Amino acid sequence: MKNISKEDYLSAIYKLRDEAGEIKPNLIAENLEISPAAVTDMLKKLSVDGFVQYKKYKGIKLTSKGEKYAVNMIRKHRLWETFLYKTLNMPWEKIHDEAEKLEHSSSDELVDKLEEFLNYPKFDPHGYPIPDKSGLLPKHKPVIALSELNKNDKGIIARISDFKSELLLYATRQGLTIGQKISVKEKLEFDGSVLIKTSSNEVSLSKKIASNIFIQKDD
Amino acid sequence: MKNISKEDYLSAIYKLRDEAGEIKPNLIAENLEISPAAVTDMLKKLSVDGFVQYKKYKGIKLTSKGEKYAVNMIRKHRLWETFLYKTLNMPWEKIHDEAEKLEHSSSDELVDKLEEFLNYPKFDPHGYPIPDKSGLLPKHKPVIALSELNKNDKGIIARISDFKSELLLYATRQGLTIGQKISVKEKLEFDGSVLIKTSSNEVSLSKKIASNIFIQKDD
DNA sequence: ATATAAATTTAAGTGAGCTTAAATATTAAA
DNA sequence: TTTAATATTTAAGCTCACTTAAATTTATAT
Numbered sequence: 001m002k003n004i005s006k007e008d009y010l011s012a013i014y015k016l017r018d019e020a021g022e023i024k025p026n027l028i029a030e031n032l033e034i035s036p037a038a039v040t041d042m043l044k045k046l047s048v049d050g051f052v053q054y055k056k057y058k059g060i061k062l063t064s065k066g067e068k069y070a071v072n073m074i075r076k077h078r079l080w081e082t083f084l085y086k087t088l089n090m091p092w093e094k095i096h097d098e099a100e101k102l103e104h105s106s107s108d109e110l111v112d113k114l115e116e117f118l119n120y121p122k123f124d125p126h127g128y129p130i131p132d133k134s135g136l137l138p139k140h141k142p143v144i145a146l147s148e149l150n151k152n153d154k155g156i157i158a159r160i161s162d163f164k165s166e167l168l169l170y171a172t173r174q175g176l177t178i179g180q181k182i183s184v185k186e187k188l189e190f191d192g193s194v195l196i197k198t199s200s201n202e203v204s205l206s207k208k209i210a211s212n213i214f215i216q217k218d219d
Numbered sequence: 220m221k222n223i224s225k226e227d228y229l230s231a232i233y234k235l236r237d238e239a240g241e242i243k244p245n246l247i248a249e250n251l252e253i254s255p256a257a258v259t260d261m262l263k264k265l266s267v268d269g270f271v272q273y274k275k276y277k278g279i280k281l282t283s284k285g286e287k288y289a290v291n292m293i294r295k296h297r298l299w300e301t302f303l304y305k306t307l308n309m310p311w312e313k314i315h316d317e318a319e320k321l322e323h324s325s326s327d328e329l330v331d332k333l334e335e336f337l338n339y340p341k342f343d344p345h346g347y348p349i350p351d352k353s354g355l356l357p358k359h360k361p362v363i364a365l366s367e368l369n370k371n372d373k374g375i376i377a378r379i380s381d382f383k384s385e386l387l388l389y390a391t392r393q394g395l396t397i398g399q400k401i402s403v404k405e406k407l408e409f410d411g412s413v414l415i416k417t418s419s420n421e422v423s424l425s426k427k428i429a430s431n432i433f434i435q436k437d438d
Numbered sequence: 439a440t441a442t443a444a445a446t447t448t449a450a451g452t453g454a455g456c457t458t459a460a461a462t463a464t465t466a467a468a
Numbered sequence: 469t470t471t472a473a474t475a476t477t478t479a480a481g482c483t484c485a486c487t488t489a490a491a492t493t494t495a496t497a498t
Contacts, residue, residue: 105320113307
């Protein structure tokens with residue numbers, strides 16, 4: 001039995017909205033690896049507590065209270081990731097899970113001090129923007145999933161989804177890192193997989209993998 | 220309803236043995252601020268899991284498995300305290316509670332890296348020894364509670380109990396810090412309170428407070 | 439438009455870790 | 469050594485965040 005807290009629901013909703021746009025209970029369930037029924041349960045509570053707007057079978061939306069709460073969790077998460085990676089030199093693919101735990105165990109005051117110590121970083125090691133104390137995200141150029149690029153498009157890798165360490169390990173082994181220049185050599189209609197060229201070699205990626213790698217496109 | 224985990228029980232038992240010698244269920248209950256009945260409950264579980272030796276109405280003892288576990292938690296706690304104090308400059312009296320949360324949310328691997336980053340500190344900010352990776356405590360001169368000293372005894376403050384932030388704040392305001400030289404000017408039979416002299420001034424302390432300050436005595 | 443599939447909610451039930459109140463064992467005092 | 473006080477354990481019950489299974493609503497495909 002997992003013991004996912006309200007905090008996790010709020011972060012998950014926040015992130016899913018960013019990625020998927022609309023938020024469905026099933027998506028949350030998948031994301032947190034719990035049953036859909038548990039999600040329904042919790043949505044009712046979050047609604048009563050004023051964190052989400054929720055109508056049965058209808059949409060889910062963070063209230064401004066919920067939004068604030070979620071952004072703060074995300075902030076903690078990304079600052080901890082940065083600390084683990086930059087300061088402690090922990091491996092890329094392990095910091096997400098570790099930060100996931102730490103974010104629930106640190107006060108705002110602690111995290112503010114941590115931010116100061118890290119010298120106010122703007123992006124975490126996976127390329128995600130870090131909200132500041134007041135919840136504002138740093139300005140950054142728009143990014144687009146690699147799976148959405150077309151043949152001959154070029155750009156640099158700006159972000160790689162961090163929720164699956166397997167993906168990160170794989171990316172590293174293929175030489176795909178944040179900041180790396182890439183171009184799309186080919187895109188298969190058949191299964192949506194793409195062949196891309198990095199500075200050092202060529203890599204073929206499935207559509208699913210490509211959809212978790214985000215590019216800052218050259219214009 | 221508090222959600223104290225097994226980890227807390229084991230740390231508490233470990234610390235109480237160090238301080239009080241014998242371990243009574245009631246003491247654990249007080250320490251964790253839960254009912255004695257909850258302690259009985261948990262002791263049974265810890266016993267089944269092989270962390271403590273426990274016989275109804277008889278003593279409580281950590282098994283070597285429980286001991287190992289507890290020392291590891293203490294290690295995490297003290298390293299986090301050191302980090303919060305030295306690296307993040309958090310105030311003395313706040314780091315205990317903060318570390319209490321972090322210790323449950325960090326893997327052994329993370330804490331080993333943290334130790335390395337901190338350059339293998341031997342004592343935490345309150346003067347407690349930090350166990351190394353294999354569970355060994357650094358060698359250190361014996362300490363004795365200030366309440367046990369007699370008139371004209373001299374020594375230096377080696378350790379101050381960290382479980383009550385109020386005590387730490389008070390100590391700081393009185394100029395009592397780790398490493399400070401002190402001597403006992405007077406000790407009242409009446410209530411056990413002591414009058415001590417520091418480098419800068421004279422302070423009167425109740426017996427209770429004096430029993431939470433530990434001295435490395437001059438011989 | 440209707441049948442089928444998929445998503446969501448409801449209902450009933452579980453285990454962990456607590457609570458209070460009552461019962462029992464141990465310790466201390468008369 | 470009996471009695472009273474204190475400590476500990478048992479018993480019953482609560483809440484939380486889950487689960488599975490069944491019921492219901494919504495979406496999709498023919």
